[in-house]
Structure formats: C-alpha cells, structure tokens
Amino acid sequence: MTTRALVITASILGENGQSKALAEHFLTLAAERDGLEATHRDLVAEELPHLGLDELGSWQVAPEERSASQRQLAARSDALISELREHDVVVLAVPLYNLGIPSQLKAWFDRILRAGETFRYTAKGPQGLVEGKRAVLLLARGGQYAGTPLDSQLPHLEAMLGLIGITEVDTVFAEGLAMGGNHRDSALAEARQGIAGLVARL
Numbered sequence: 001m002t003t004r005a006l007v008i009t010a011s012i013l014g015e016n017g018q019s020k021a022l023a024e025h026f027l028t029l030a031a032e033r034d035g036l037e038a039t040h041r042d043l044v045a046e047e048l049p050h051l052g053l054d055e056l057g058s059w060q061v062a063p064e065e066r067s068a069s070q071r072q073l074a075a076r077s078d079a080l081i082s083e084l085r086e087h088d089v090v091v092l093a094v095p096l097y098n099l100g101i102p103s104q105l106k107a108w109f110d111r112i113l114r115a116g117e118t119f120r121y122t123a124k125g126p127q128g129l130v131e132g133k134r135a136v137l138l139l140a141r142g143g144q145y146a147g148t149p150l151d152s153q154l155p156h157l158e159a160m161l162g163l164i165g166i167t168e169v170d171t172v173f174a175e176g177l178a179m180g181g182n183h184r185d186s187a188l189a190e191a192r193q194g195i196a197g198l199v200a201r202l
C-alpha cells in the first residue's frame with residue numbers, strides 16, 4: 001500500500017529557508033523509499049490572500065446556488081481540502097516568524113478549517129471530520145522555545161490540526177539556528193536524522 005504525504009512549505013527566505021531545506025530532505029528520502037509518495041505545495045510561491053468576507057460567504061451558499069465569483073472563491077478552499085483528503089500524512093515545514101506561524105500558512109489553515117466540511121460543531125464541542133490522517137511538523141527557529149511557555153507555535157498547530165481530527169502528530173525541531181556557535185549545524189543534523197527516522201516509519 002502506498003502512503004501519500006502532502007508536504008507544505010512556507011519559508012520566505014528562499015534558498016536560505018531552513019524549514020524548506022528540511023522539507024526537501026523529507027522529499028528526497030521519500031523519493032528513495034518504496035511505498036511513499038510525496039506532493040509539495042509551496043505557500044509562498046502560491047500567494048494565498050487573507051481570508052475575507054466574500055470568500056467566507058461563498059462557503060455558506062449551496063454549491064448549485066453560487067454566483068460565478070462565489071464559485072471561483074469557494075474553489076480555492078475546496079481544492080485545498082480535497083488535496084488534504086487525498087493524502088495520508090500532512091508534513092508542515094514551519095518557520096517561526098515573530099513568535100508565530102507564517103501568515104501564508106495561516107491563510108492555508110483558514111481555508112482548511114471549514115465548519116461543515118472538515119469539522120462540525122456539536123453539543124459536545126467541535127468534532128473533526130478529517131479521519132485517518134497524521135501530521136509531521138518540521139519546526140525551524142532562530143531561538144529555543146520547545147517545551148517553554150514561549151512556544152506559541154506548537155500548541156497552535158496542534159490545536160488547528162486537532163480541530164479537524166488530526167491528532168497523531170510527530171514533531172521535529174530545528175532550534176537555535178540563529179544562536180551562533182555550532183548550534184545551527186548540530187540542530188540541523190539532528191533534525192535531518194529525526195526526519196530519516198520518521199520517513200522510515202511512515
């Protein structure tokens with residue numbers, strides 16, 4: 001059986017993007033591994049706009065009643081949700097920018113977390129509708145925050161994935177990349193090893 005991985009990158013640093021380099025390492029290892037197929041979506045190349053009222057409103061109109069522009073707006077989220085559903089694993093390569101996730105990745109989540117499609121509200125709270133999937137997070141950071149209250153990123157990512165039902169999450173940290181000394185090289189080497197271990201197990 002083939003496992004399909006959707007690899008999402010969101011670094012604005014081009015060739016110097018470390019989370020993207022880690023994602024590329026994942027893609028290289030996936031290509032060498034039988035039974036694992038990977039698709040790459042670069043959210044910076046894509047330039048998804050912020051979610052706004054017209055696009056949000058387009059989701060609330062029944063598909064057969066949408067105007068031409070509503071159909072076009074709803075298609076953005078529909079396509080991203082279909083892509084997610086077609087894969088077994090979502091790999092998010094996430095830079096830390098100003099203590100949060102890149103706005104490009106937030107724009108992706110804003111299309112993926114869609115009431116009535118990927119989760120629904122119930123009397124017992126929200127229920128995820130994306131079943132049988134797992135996530136891998138590749139987190140690149142200038143400083144070191146893992147396991148501290150300043151890690152605003154990991155709880156946010158886990159909460160967003162959890163809302164739609166993705167609760168099995170593996171995390172690889174590459175931290176201290178801007179701290180000088182040999183922090184950067186050892187953190188990247190460790191992260192690459194972590195990725196190799198995960199790819200072998202997927």
Ligand SMILES: Cc1cc2nc3c(=O)[nH]c(=O)nc-3n(C[C@H](O)[C@H](O)[C@H](O)COP(=O)(O)O)c2cc1C
Nearest residue numbers: 011013017018019095096097098099140141142143
């Ligand atoms: C605009 C910007 C904001 C950043 N903010 C933070 C930050 O708040 N904390 C931190 O530890 N590193 C910060 N950094 C450093 C990045 O986390 C680091 O460069 C990391 O490698 C970014 O991922 P990328 O290389 O995949 O783009 C920032 C870098 C940039 C470009």
